[in-house]
Amino acid sequence: MTDEFPRVFLLGAGHSEAEAARWLGRNLRELGLGAPLVLRGIHGELLAAGIETRLDHVTPPPDADQEWTSGLGSTARRSGADAIVALGGGRCLDVAKLAAARAGIPVVCVPTQLSHDGICSPVAVVPDETNRRRSLGAISPRAVFISIPTLLISSGDAVRAGVGDLLANPFALRDWALASGRGLAATEERSWELSRGSYDLIAGDLDDDISELAKDPGFLVRLADGLIMSGRAMISAGNSRPASGGEHEISHAIDDLYGARCMHGAQVAFGCIISSALYELDVPAFRKRLERLGLPNHPGELGLGSDDMVAVLLGAPDTRPGRFTVLEDADLDENMARSLIKRIWGDG
Ligand SMILES: [Zn+2]
Structure with missing residues (x-):
């Protein structure tokens, strides 16, 4: 690198x-x-x-x-x-x-x-x-x-996925801080600021209609700048840590177990729901945001049932050995995974 x-x-x-x-x-x-x-x-x-x-x-x-x-x-x-x-x-x-x-x-x-x-x-x-x-x-x-x-002639779904990949950054940073607090990783200020800044570039657009934004040159420049800045955060850190935490592990586990269900960024945005629940944030509000953005907010949209999701949660930490995130911290067993899924999505 x-x-x-x-x-x-x-x-x-x-x-x-x-x-x-x-x-x-x-x-x-x-x-x-x-x-x-x-x-x-x-x-x-x-x-x-x-x-x-x-x-x-x-x-x-x-x-x-x-x-x-x-x-x-x-x-x-x-x-x-x-x-x-x-x-x-x-x-x-x-x-x-x-x-x-x-x-x-x-x-x-x-x-x-x-x-x-x-x-x-x-x-x-x-x-x-x-x-x-x-x-x-x-x-x-x-x-x-x-x-x-x-x-301007690319698909709205691609733009949604790009936004989804940037939604991960604040969660990845929380995970980085968590690992640092346990003495398992050292945070680095420049990479941190670049990752934070990449999200901030699009933070004001997250309640808007993506189909409209995909045709707005000003938004495309912001999204491009955000994605580039996120890449620079990784270059600066020398690894993907500033832009990849537990939510990426969820996406990797879906890939490994069931094959990619949708574009990477969309799958990562879905993974953020798990991080948001483990950090005890406002999960319904986050899911609502994903729904408005046209990103998956329920396992059913990825063709996954609750048993599949249990397997994803249990398999996710193995997708990135050595990276400590909120998932490793939670150290879920099967029962804990089941009750987490029920807490987020109920029985449906
Ligand atoms: Zn990514």
């Missing part, structure tokens, strides 16, 4: 995608990248057209896993690529960060949606051979390009 912060380039609304493509190509040249390997998802095609390179563009398959990613890293190295430029959603960027780390070259991220804080973090979530999503140490991008014209 590197503690260097990426450069961030922003293109505001009022430009066409073709202009965005030229803006991207020009800035990559100015960064001195003349032969990048371009990795692009379907939504990155137009933007990628502005990049000059002698190398063929690559589109990751939907099931791109760690093995495929290693192959991409070797291809990048063999072909003499001077960077990997990734244009796409979360999976595309994650694969690029990991492949670039393996190839020992920089990576540039051009998100086509704002669905999680991985757009700027040194962590990559790439499935292993059993198709389980795994968080791996990778490299943080050298530069991040935020094209508002591109993001």
Whole structure:
């Protein structure tokens, strides 16, 4: 991991995608990248057209896993690529960060949606051979390009998930403080402030209609800044601690036991309900907020029953050995897990 912060380039609304493509190509040249390997998802095609390179563009398959990613890293190295430029959603960027780390070259991220804080973090979530999503140490991008014209055509669900990933930060910070109070982790002020600040950027938008916000360039800039700042918190800490606590463990346990039920950020927002209950906060108000935001607030929305949720609660601490959060503190057994679920959702 590197503690260097990426450069961030922003293109505001009022430009066409073709202009965005030229803006991207020009800035990559100015960064001195003349032969990048371009990795692009379907939504990155137009933007990628502005990049000059002698190398063929690559589109990751939907099931791109760690093995495929290693192959991409070797291809990048063999072909003499001077960077990997990734244009796409979360999976595309994650694969690029990991492949670039393996190839020992920089990576540039051009998100086509704002669905999680991985757009700027040194962590990559790439499935292993059993198709389980795994968080791996990778490299943080050298530069991040935020094209508002591109993001304005992304889905409302992606924006919801991006908001969901930032909802986790205050809980992750509470967990960090809890671990620190037990002498199990040391908090670090700069990372703390960056994580706190990332949430604060969108805190004033949480009672608004996300479908409307997804079309508001000003909000997209705030969300992008928030996700980038959250990534910087992780770069500064050297790990994901400032933005990942018990709520991420819940999401990882759902992935491991039942496969991903929805986008990462949405699943993490759901996990925050558990943290909020264990911290004895106002759970009904938090669930109401998720409902208004269009994020899952009941296990049924993820296709999970109460027995499934018991398994998730019991399995969650094992997803991140060594990280002490409110879940490890609660040290739930089966009966405790059952009564917690009943306390939150009743019998329904
Ligand atoms: Zn996350």
